[in-house]
Amino acid sequence: MKLSSLLKNKTLASGLPSFAYTDEEFWQMECATVLTDNWTFVGFAHELNKPGDVLPVLIAGKPVLLVKNIKEDIVAFHNVCRHRCLKLVDQPKNVGKIIRCPYHSWAYDLDGKLCASPLFGGTDKHQPPDFNPADYGLESVRIKVWHDWIFINLNDIAPPFEEYAAPLMKQLNDIKFDKFYPVATLEFEQISTNWKFLIENYIEPYHVQFVHDKTTNQPLKNHYTIVDGRCLGSGVDLSDENTSSDKLSVSSKYLSLFPNFILGTYFPGQLGVHLNQSLGPDCTSQKRVIYTSEGYELTKVDIDNQKKLWWEVHKEDHEICERLQLGRASPVSDKGGVLSPHWEKNVREFQKLVIESVMEYSKTQKEKIYV
């Protein structure tokens, strides 16, 4: 199947063929386009507390370093020393005022400026002729911190973030972000599935009544889909909410910002945000931070209950996403299945955004195998 055929308007559209979820080569194309041309979500600002805190992340297979500088701004660099391109920082820590390469002790300040290249020019000589340290600072990466969420645009071609994320911001108009803070983190770690399955599953409401029968009480008939440019998702409006139930039984929105940002609004004053980090065609790591907003105070019992509920809900999703991946070994999956024109039109739009990104790149390659 050629990807271009999936862009044609049809009442019953096929999903992406299996190679889009299994091929190493296709994943590399996504790393060169979808995950780097766009504003990709990479981390949580609250994990960088004070100047000198550094957080290495892997995005589209590339090492990037998030740094809190002296002015307490979060900045981003390619995480490699400019001398021999060693991966500079390999774990979260506080480095004080200097990021030092362990190999030959080249040192950078928190704004990436090269401060020391010891003995690089010879005995007792740090700078050889024609060496200008200003040419060898850490290479910066375009970054935007929006509320607690850190986005980067590695290829530096996305529109300004405010324009890019405007459809999502519109969905969150009612949230009071001045009374908003994280209360818990769920570390799901690695899931044996392609990153797109986690997004597609999150935004479509069709599966909720079947997969989450034990953990939610949100009838399908109360759901609607959201398709607005790069903001794709769904929502559910319940006239009879139950905030004390063990099941999720309140009005909610399940939103995404292309490519990998996921945000849910639940209960009075609760948000959940997932970090989805694609590590390969069939491996994605995920964690979820739970926030309270609107000034609602949560007790430890409330927080523990929320952690338990969301752990169970997402484990149900992960099992499904891993089985979606396993299904891609069947030749039947080459035809991509079929999407509901009503409940999965957001999935269709998500897949079109993926195809459009990848096709642009594929056209410039010699082998147009996917186009």
Ligand SMILES: [Fe+2]
């Ligand atoms: Fe789900």
